[in-house]
Amino acid sequence: MIQSLTLTDFRSYAAATLSIAAGTVVLHGPNGAGKTNLLEALSLFTPGKGLRGATAPEMGRREPGESGGRAWAVAAVLTDGEEETKLGTGVQSPGAARRIVRIDGETAQPGRLLEHLRPVWATPEQDRLFSDARAERLKFFDRLVFAAEPDHAASVSAYEKALRERLRLLTDGAEGQPADPLWLDALELRLGEAGAAAAMARSAALATLQAAIDGRGDRPFPQADLGLTGEAEAMAGVGAGPEAIAEGIREGMARSRARDAAAGRSLYGPHRSDLTALHREKNRPAAEGSSGEQKALVLNLILAQIARLADQPAAPILLLDEAPAHLDTRRRAALFDEIEALGLQAFMTGTEAELFEPLRGRAQFVRVEGGGLTTEG
Numbered sequence: 001m002i003q004s005l006t007l008t009d010f011r012s013y014a015a016a017t018l019s020i021a022a023g024t025v026v027l028h029g030p031n032g033a034g035k036t037n038l039l040e041a042l043s044l045f046t047p048g049k050g051l052r053g054a055t056a057p058e059m060g061r062r063e064p065g066e067s068g069g070r071a072w073a074v075a076a077v078l079t080d081g082e083e084e085t086k087l088g089t090g091v092q093s094p095g096a097a098r099r100i101v102r103i104d105g106e107t108a109q110p111g112r113l114l115e116h117l118r119p120v121w122a123t124p125e126q127d128r129l130f131s132d133a134r135a136e137r138l139k140f141f142d143r144l145v146f147a148a149e150p151d152h153a154a155s156v157s158a159y160e161k162a163l164r165e166r167l168r169l170l171t172d173g174a175e176g177q178p179a180d181p182l183w184l185d186a187l188e189l190r191l192g193e194a195g196a197a198a199a200m201a202r203s204a205a206l207a208t209l210q211a212a213i214d215g216r217g218d219r220p221f222p223q224a225d226l227g228l229t230g231e232a233e234a235m236a237g238v239g240a241g242p243e244a245i246a247e248g249i250r251e252g253m254a255r256s257r258a259r260d261a262a263a264g265r266s267l268y269g270p271h272r273s274d275l276t277a278l279h280r281e282k283n284r285p286a287a288e289g290s291s292g293e294q295k296a297l298v299l300n301l302i303l304a305q306i307a308r309l310a311d312q313p314a315a316p317i318l319l320l321d322e323a324p325a326h327l328d329t330r331r332r333a334a335l336f337d338e339i340e341a342l343g344l345q346a347f348m349t350g351t352e353a354e355l356f357e358p359l360r361g362r363a364q365f366v367r368v369e370g371g372g373l374t375t376e377g
């Protein structure tokens, strides 16, 4: 578990330290106080861009009038019984594009963070996850896949890179001069391989997530029946092997060349897949649900994700930004009880401490204000 967190020139924090004494930490304070910034800092203990999808320079603190962000650092001390591990991330020079990761003082590959922590988060942006743009939903789902299957990130980024190159080739050619077919063949071969790997990982993750959701049938959270659209995912779902799926993608891409060139967009392939969800109780698409219903579905999905990560070597930590908002009293109490029962470390934010009243005496309440963090009581 995380025992302490230190922020240096990170977002709105010049210097702040939080000693963590409980499994559940409640961060409360007015709008703009820095609650989400703190969750974002914790979300950086996994590879990638963190909870806001921000770049490293954006995260450096800027005083009014300063154009660029400063060098910044986020550090945590983890304890596991007797053992202590120090994790750190940040940039050493202002504006540096890539954050570096340190584990026990040594520079390490970001992927190694997964040996220590697996942050999982839910943000208010996800309140309309199921009625939002497809691309956002797929990104959300890919992150769930990646948390248990780190290779998935590499497949998705290899696929996206080849997809961009293919589109450039299709659209850059001079009028009447078709793109080099051999080059397109090579790119589509690569797209097939990377796309098949991504589709298979998605399909496998969907099955374990659905099983985890089904295993949580006795909770006061709505259940979702999940699905994935997309030919490659459908093939993976019925047990097709990587070669067959790759070939299917490659053929589809080859067929789609003229259409993609004319549209200036890539209209075929597993980047167009989507996560679907049916609100089981109501037997209606989740997309039709209210914000509160969608939020409860997403939280159930996140809790199912935590459940399926339980057997991983590194502990999941749960980051919930404004989770109690939109939840009725019954679901709010159930959420708190469940987090405690899961025995995991959770950080939750809200503008009012009262929203977390049932947790008094059971959680650490931290007031966030004026760039400082004050533990109460």
Ligand SMILES: Nc1ncnc2c1ncn2[C@@H]1O[C@H](COP(=O)(O)OP(=O)(O)OP(=O)(O)O)[C@@H](O)[C@H]1O
Residues within 6 Å of the ligand: 010, 011, 012, 013, 029, 030, 031, 032, 033, 034, 035, 036, 037, 038, 058, 059, 060, 061, 062, 063, 069, 351
């Ligand atoms: N790079 C930066 N440097 C300095 N301040 C920043 C930087 N990035 C964001 N901020 C400031 O951080 C504040 C937002 O903090 P945050 O989003 O954590 O608030 P919050 O407590 O979650 O608020 P809310 O309750 O409204 O969600 C804003 O005042 C913003 O100007």
